Amino acid sequence: MINTTLYLRGMKGSLRLLAVLGAVITMYVTIIISMYDPELMATLDGFVELMPELMAAVGMDAGANNLLEFMISYLYGFILLIFPMLFAILRGNGLVAKSAEDGSMASLVAAPVRRTTIALTQAAVLVSGTVILLVYATAVELVSIAVMFPGEVAPGDLLQVNGALFCLQFFIGGICLLASCVFSDTRYSLGFGAGLPVLAYVLNMLANVGGDAEKAKYFTFFTLFDPSGIAAGETAARAGAGILLGAGILLYALAVAVFDRKDLFI
Known part of the structure; x- marks a missing residue:
């Protein structure tokens, strides 16, 4: 279903961005988790109360009762939303629209490789990069918890939260890839793929x-x-994650269908 050579080339092109984003996530995750201290929670809550609207805007709320709630408040409202989303935006644009704009995609589709295979391969590169980034973030979280606060968070609970996070990022990746397949001009691809x-x-x-x-x-x-x-x-939260996953599958399928009919020789 996918072209191995094209897939490996796409993953190679993702390595630098993954490394940079992984380093940033490592820094933020370890720092935030190290800040957790039940005895100092009132102090941190005080900062939230000083700037309630600003902190609430990025999902940071007072009153966390345990480490997982603390992580959700300080990591899942901004850090673990923005950086994986940045990967989807940049790579989604680069995998199709940028290649179409510089002419390399036209050369590729002229080769004896089915368009559907090319599109599915580029989609696999984008999804694989997202999975790698989130698996890495999960590993950093689990190691940090094990070192600093062993036993404070059940791994299964964290995996469920990050599974839902994947559903969200998978949906965002679908938007970015679809925009990249619809527009051959990177200005429009980024405008819609990043703008939405x-x-x-x-x-x-x-x-x-x-x-x-x-x-x-x-x-x-x-x-x-x-x-x-x-x-x-x-149940409602799990249903929301399921909707994101299902909608993401539809967006990726639509992106493949659009690419299959796209005129790259204009």
Whole structure:
């Protein structure tokens, strides 16, 4: 279903970005987890109370009762949303639109390789990169917890939260790849592939602030990602993750179909 040579070339092109984002995630995850101290939670909550709207906008809430809740509050509202999303935006654009713009994609489709195979291979590169980044982030979290706070978080609970995070990032990757397949001009590919997720995140920030702005939650797919609900085993939170996964599959399938009919020789 995929072309091995093309897949390996695509993964090689992802290595530098994965390394940079992995280093940033390592730094933030280890620092945030090291800050956890039940005796100092009141102090940290004080910072939240000083800037409630700003902290709420990036998903940081006061009142965490355990380490997992603390991680959800300080990692899953910004750090672990933005950096994997950045990977999807940059690589989604580079795998198709950028190659179409510089002419290399036209040469590739002229080779005896089916277009569907090319599209599926590029999709596999994007999904693989997302998986690698999230698996790495999970490993950093588990190691940091084991070293600094052994036994504080059940690995299964963390894996469920990160499974839901994958569903969200998989959906975002589908948006980026579809935009890259629709537009051969990287300006438009980035405009839609990056613009839609960024706009959705901004709306999510507004919704988190509360008040009249809370209505913005009905216009952003980030609402379907509820790490606290996943950790608590809520059915609605799991359903939200499932919707993101299903919608992501549809977006990737649509991207493949669009690429299969795309005119690359204009």
